[in-house]
Amino acid sequence: MKSFVHRGQITKVVFGSGTRSRVPAEADALGCRRVLILCTPGHVSRAAEMSELLGGAAAGTFPEAAAHTPVEVTERAVAYARAVGADSVLAMGGGSTVGLGKAIALRTGLPQLALPTTYAGSEMTPILGETEGGRKTTRRLPEVQLRTVVYDVDLTLSLPTTVSVVSGINAMAHAVESLYAQDQDPVAFLMAGEALDALTRALPVVAQRPDDAEARADALYGAWLAGTCLGTVGMALHHKVCHVLGGAFGLPHAETHAVVLPHVVAYNGPAAPEAMARIAQALPGTDAATGLFDFAGRLGAPTALRDLGMPESGVAQAAELVAQDAYWNPRPVDPGAVRALLTRAWAGEGPVTSSGSELSRVGSFIEHSTTTGVHHA
Structure with missing residues (x-):
C-alpha cells in the first residue's frame, strides 16, 4: 500500500497564444495598481511593450536581473521598488528574472506575476536560490510562490534554438528528479512522465523548426509540468551539483543542467529502477543515462563542463561542496563518487552506470593521480 503527501499548487496558470494581453486584467484581479516590471538587459524592449500595455498600472522597469540571483542585484531592485511605490512585481523572462522576483517578494511581501519566455519552470516553484560571496544557497519558501503565471507560446517563438535546447533539457532535469524525489507522490510521477514525453517529442522539432508553434506549445507545456513537479516534491543530487x-x-x-544530468542519472540509476524505466520509456536506449546523453548530443547541447568555463582544478572543490549539506538523494552522496562523475562531465565523456563502491574507487584513483602527477582522461 502506498502512503504519500501531495502538495497542491496555489498559482493560477493562464496558457495559450497571445495571452500576454491578459496580464493587465490578471494584475487587476490581484488588486495590483503599481506593477514593477523585471527583466534582463536583453529584454528591455519587450518590457517596454508590457509597460505600454499596463498603462498607468506600470510603476517602472528594473532591467538588471542576472543569473543565479546575486544578492547585491536584489538589494538594488528592492530599493528601486520602494522608490517607485511598487505594490507588485511582474517577471518577464527566464529563471534569472523569476528568481529576482522571488527574492524581492521575500524581502517585501509583494505579490508576483510572471510572463515566462524560456522553459526554466522556476515560476511554478516555491524555491529560491541566491548567490552571495561565490556560494549559492537554495531554500523552499512558501512566501515566494507566484500568484499568477501567464504562459504565452508566442513569446517563445523568438527564443534562439541553442537557448531553447538547453532550457528544455533544464526542464527535463526537473522532471527526472521528480521521479525519484524523497517526497515523490503518484501525481508528481505522472506529471513528470508526461513532461518528459512532451519535451522529448517537442525539442527535436524546435531545434529543426524553431518557428513551429505546435512544437513550441508542446515544449512550454512540458516545461510547465516539469516546474510544477519540482514545486511539489524535493530536489536531489543533480540540483545540488548544478547549484x-x-x-x-x-x-x-541551463547549460550546466544539460551537461550534468546524464551523469547523475547514471549514478542514481541502481537506486531508482522505477524512475529509470520511466525515463527510458521517453528516451529508448541502452539505459536512461545514455538515452539522455545521446539526446542532448543530437540536439547540439553542450556535453562538457570545460566548454562552459569550468576549470579542471575546480572539480575537487566542487565535489566537496556538493557533499557538504547534501540534498537528500536516493543513493548516498560520496565525495569520491561525485568527483568521479564530475571528472567525466568536465571532459565530456559519456555517463557510466556503476555501483557506489566502483565510483568511489575511481574517485580515489583520480585523487591519487592528481597528487602523483599521473595523467588521467
Whole structure:
C-alpha cells in the first residue's frame, strides 16, 4: 500500500497564444495598481511593450536581473521598488528574472506575476536560490510562490534554438528528479512522465523548426509540468551539483543542467529502477543515462563542463561542496563518487552506470593521480 503527501499548487496558470494581453486584467484581479516590471538587459524592449500595455498600472522597469540571483542585484531592485511605490512585481523572462522576483517578494511581501519566455519552470516553484560571496544557497519558501503565471507560446517563438535546447533539457532535469524525489507522490510521477514525453517529442522539432508553434506549445507545456513537479516534491543530487557549479564557478544555469544530468542519472540509476524505466520509456536506449546523453548530443547541447568555463582544478572543490549539506538523494552522496562523475562531465565523456563502491574507487584513483602527477582522461 502506498502512503504519500501531495502538495497542491496555489498559482493560477493562464496558457495559450497571445495571452500576454491578459496580464493587465490578471494584475487587476490581484488588486495590483503599481506593477514593477523585471527583466534582463536583453529584454528591455519587450518590457517596454508590457509597460505600454499596463498603462498607468506600470510603476517602472528594473532591467538588471542576472543569473543565479546575486544578492547585491536584489538589494538594488528592492530599493528601486520602494522608490517607485511598487505594490507588485511582474517577471518577464527566464529563471534569472523569476528568481529576482522571488527574492524581492521575500524581502517585501509583494505579490508576483510572471510572463515566462524560456522553459526554466522556476515560476511554478516555491524555491529560491541566491548567490552571495561565490556560494549559492537554495531554500523552499512558501512566501515566494507566484500568484499568477501567464504562459504565452508566442513569446517563445523568438527564443534562439541553442537557448531553447538547453532550457528544455533544464526542464527535463526537473522532471527526472521528480521521479525519484524523497517526497515523490503518484501525481508528481505522472506529471513528470508526461513532461518528459512532451519535451522529448517537442525539442527535436524546435531545434529543426524553431518557428513551429505546435512544437513550441508542446515544449512550454512540458516545461510547465516539469516546474510544477519540482514545486511539489524535493530536489536531489543533480540540483545540488548544478547549484554548486553555478554559485562557485559562475557556470550558465541551463547549460550546466544539460551537461550534468546524464551523469547523475547514471549514478542514481541502481537506486531508482522505477524512475529509470520511466525515463527510458521517453528516451529508448541502452539505459536512461545514455538515452539522455545521446539526446542532448543530437540536439547540439553542450556535453562538457570545460566548454562552459569550468576549470579542471575546480572539480575537487566542487565535489566537496556538493557533499557538504547534501540534498537528500536516493543513493548516498560520496565525495569520491561525485568527483568521479564530475571528472567525466568536465571532459565530456559519456555517463557510466556503476555501483557506489566502483565510483568511489575511481574517485580515489583520480585523487591519487592528481597528487602523483599521473595523467588521467
